[in-house]
Amino acid sequence: MKKWLEPLANAWQGARTHKLRSSLTILGIVIGVAAVIALMSIGRGVQAGILSNIESLGSNLITITPAMSYERGGVMGASSVATLTLEDAAAISEQVSRVIAVAPYSSSNQQLVYGSENVNAQIIGVTPEYQAAYNLETAEGAFISEYNYDSGAKVTVIGASVAEELFSGVDPVGQKVRMGTSIITVMGVLESKGSSMMGSTDDAVLIPLSTLQQTFSQQRTSTGEHIVSTIAITVSEQGQADYVVGEVTDLLRSRHRLASGEDDDFSIRSMEELVSTITEISGTLTLFLGAIAAISLLVGGIGVMNIMLVSVVERTREIGIRKALGARERDIWSQFLTESALLSFTGGLIGVAVGWGASKIISGVGIMGSEMTTVVSADIVILALAVSVGIGLLFGFLPARRAAQLNPIEALRYE
Amino acid sequence: MIRLRDIAKVYPMGNRELEVLRGVNLHVKQGEMVAIMGPSGSGKTTMLNLIGCLDVPTSGSYYLENREVSCLSRGELAQVRANKIGFIFQSYNLLPQLSALANVELGMKYAGGIDSEKAMTALARVGLSGRANHKPSELSGGEQQRVSIARALVKNPPLILADEPTGNLDSHTSEEIMAMLTTLHNEQNNTLVMITHEADIAHYCQHIIHFKDGQIEWEEAV
Ligand SMILES: Nc1ncnc2c1ncn2[C@@H]1O[C@H](COP(=O)(O)OP(=O)(O)O)[C@@H](O)[C@H]1O
Numbered sequence: 258m259k260k261w262l263e264p265l266a267n268a269w270q271g272a273r274t275h276k277l278r279s280s281l282t283i284l285g286i287v288i289g290v291a292a293v294i295a296l297m298s299i300g301r302g303v304q305a306g307i308l309s310n311i312e313s314l315g316s317n318l319i320t321i322t323p324a325m326s327y328e329r330g331g332v333m334g335a336s337s338v339a340t341l342t343l344e345d346a347a348a349i350s351e352q353v354s355r356v357i358a359v360a361p362y363s364s365s366n367q368q369l370v371y372g373s374e375n376v377n378a379q380i381i382g383v384t385p386e387y388q389a390a391y392n393l394e395t396a397e398g399a400f401i402s403e404y405n406y407d408s409g410a411k412v413t414v415i416g417a418s419v420a421e422e423l424f425s426g427v428d429p430v431g432q433k434v435r436m437g438t439s440i441i442t443v444m445g446v447l448e449s450k451g452s453s454m455m456g457s458t459d460d461a462v463l464i465p466l467s468t469l470q471q472t473f474s475q476q477r478t479s480t481g482e483h484i485v486s487t488i489a490i491t492v493s494e495q496g497q498a499d500y501v502v503g504e505v506t507d508l509l510r511s512r513h514r515l516a517s518g519e520d521d522d523f524s525i526r527s528m529e530e531l532v533s534t535i536t537e538i539s540g541t542l543t544l545f546l547g548a549i550a551a552i553s554l555l556v557g558g559i560g561v562m563n564i565m566l567v568s569v570v571e572r573t574r575e576i577g578i579r580k581a582l583g584a585r586e587r588d589i590w591s592q593f594l595t596e597s598a599l600l601s602f603t604g605g606l607i608g609v610a611v612g613w614g615a616s617k618i619i620s621g622v623g624i625m626g627s628e629m630t631t632v633v634s635a636d637i638v639i640l641a642l643a644v645s646v647g648i649g650l651l652f653g654f655l656p657a658r659r660a661a662q663l664n665p666i667e668a669l670r671y672e
Numbered sequence: 673m674i675r676l677r678d679i680a681k682v683y684p685m686g687n688r689e690l691e692v693l694r695g696v697n698l699h700v701k702q703g704e705m706v707a708i709m710g711p712s713g714s715g716k717t718t719m720l721n722l723i724g725c726l727d728v729p730t731s732g733s734y735y736l737e738n739r740e741v742s743c744l745s746r747g748e749l750a751q752v753r754a755n756k757i758g759f760i761f762q763s764y765n766l767l768p769q770l771s772a773l774a775n776v777e778l779g780m781k782y783a784g785g786i787d788s789e790k791a792m793t794a795l796a797r798v799g800l801s802g803r804a805n806h807k808p809s810e811l812s813g814g815e816q817q818r819v820s821i822a823r824a825l826v827k828n829p830p831l832i833l834a835d836e837p838t839g840n841l842d843s844h845t846s847e848e849i850m851a852m853l854t855t856l857h858n859e860q861n862n863t864l865v866m867i868t869h870e871a872d873i874a875h876y877c878q879h880i881i882h883f884k885d886g887q888i889e890w891e892e893a894v
């Protein structure tokens with residue numbers, strides 16, 4: 258037998274002598290490790306899910322909205338003052354580099370009626386750049402074109418859910434719907450993207466921004482510029498968001514004539530920033546879940562210690578015999594430490610398998626009806642195994658010391 | 673080989689002290705076969721444990737192969753036990769979960785490492801090569817004691833200590849075991865110190881020590 262295998266074989270022999278007891282000990286570690294793996298896989302899964310949602314929206318996106326202004330004088334709450342304009346958007350696309358698309362838009366709530374069906378929808382007035390900014394594809398028909406926008410055409414592109422609700426069974430493209438007091442023609446249907454925490458484009462009703470302004474609201478600033486509610490910008494490459502945010506902030510501050518001490522009258526957020534915030538939050542969440550599960554691992558470790566203490570007492574005579582045969586204290590130490598480390602490592606291995614299985618089941622079945630993706634990654638598995646060996650050594654320490662320090666004569670006399 | 677000078681061993685018993693050995697002086701020559709006799713409770717086992725480095729004397733000095741061992745640390749004592757001493761116990765003290773062969777191998781484990789061939793040879797010398805894979809519970813008392821003799825002899829230590837090795841055996845088996853011990857002792861030429869109650873067992877030895885109340889009462893050389 259290979260020399261380094263011998264202590265392991267001896268430990269295995271020792272564990273096998275008491276199969277039931279060893280199994281119960283292992284069970285505590287199995288449950289602990291399985292819980293760590295399963296819970297952390299859920300945490301990682303949630304994180305991956307959110308990030309892929311953002312990815313589908315376009316992680317190069319920057320959105321600018323008017324700043325919340327907190328009214329002084331008693332009324333609690335915040336309201337936003339319309340400060341962004343079409344002209345701001347035009348200036349950005351002319352003067353800021355590393356920008357692919359600048360898409361200003363506004364919205365208005367209107368009733369949509371087709372035959373006997375009607376839905377209340379948020380109508381968004383967009384420019385053709387909106388398609389590039391939000392990564393939109395049409396499943397049928399076409400997106401709003403430059404020509405549609407310039408001419409203020411009474412056309413709309415609708416999301417998949419809206420199409421479903423209004424036109425069940427009918428091909429929506431070419432159909433006319435009533436929107437408020439106007440009649441509008443459906444020119445395209447967006448590809449479904451599923452829902453995300455950012456709202457769903459499946460519920461969108463898009464019309465040219467020019468049409469929205471002419472038909473429903475014609476808001477202008479005191480200087481005569483056309484007000485929009487949001488400006489979306491796509492950055493040319495990942496990692497450029499900070500640069501573009503800085504440039505846009507400078508440009509808008511000068512256009513809005515803000516003095517150097519004054520707060521921005523707009524708020525600007527990049528997806529990159531959001532992604533890093535979410536990664537951080539969900540990382541913390543994952544750790545937290547892992548820490549909760551680690552408590553059960555700790556309990557498992559105490560179980561190992563308990564069993565090892567019993568085992569030391571039970572094998573007092575064996576320890577005495579080994580000492581009489583010349584075993585040094587460190588021989589006894591390593592014998593018991595190897596045994597407890599082996600027990601908990603075995604528990605760790607089984608726990609990884611069980612936890613992995615559990616996370617597969619969770620991602621298949623979901624939790625309380627809602628879908629759940631889980632991700633088991635190598636680092637968690639390695640960590641869990643290392644921790645379980647560590648627990649074996651840590652909680653085997655006291656019993657092993659007790660065994661090593663037994664007086665050989667008393668140990669030999671022990672019945 | 674063994675030289676004891678004014679060895680005393682005192683056990684604290686509550687607030688009193690129990691003097692188990694009081695001034696033992698002994699000289700055992702290399703290659704001798706020694707029997708220790710005496711009434712129960714006279715301190716024979718205590719003295720054998722001291723000679724076997726399982727315990728240290730309260731006072732006095734003990735030289736083993738001209739080296740003073742009464743002042744060694746626990747780790748050094750373990751090394752002496754591993755390399756110099758083989759024990760044979762009255763109750764065999766085999767590990768129940770191990771086979772006969774593995775029990776013999778255990779005798780080498782702490783003395784330089786296991787050599788399965790040597791262990792098999794040792795088992796053959798006590799006539800048990802056919803029982804190598806039997807657990808102690810599957811062997812008779814005499815066979816178990818033979819396994820324990822093989823375990824003590826397998827590392828060929830200079831000193832063999834036996835505490836009533838035939839105490840649990842019937843007289844016929846006792847004679848077999850003693851014949852075997854004598855033969856092996858003559859072959860390996862190591863020193864053997866043995867505690868026994870029975871005079872006819874003691875007469876296998878050349879040197880008999882009579883013990884009483886923690887002292888040597890008298891010695892005889894045969
Ligand atoms: N660890 C101990 N603590 C207290 N008393 C002990 C201890 N070991 C032995 N004794 C006592 O020492 C005396 C001698 O014991 P022992 O050497 O075993 O005698 P023997 O082997 O001659 O029968 C006995 O009275 C016993 O009770």
Ligand SMILES: [Mg+2]
Binds near residue numbers: 716717835
């Ligand atoms: Mg005795």
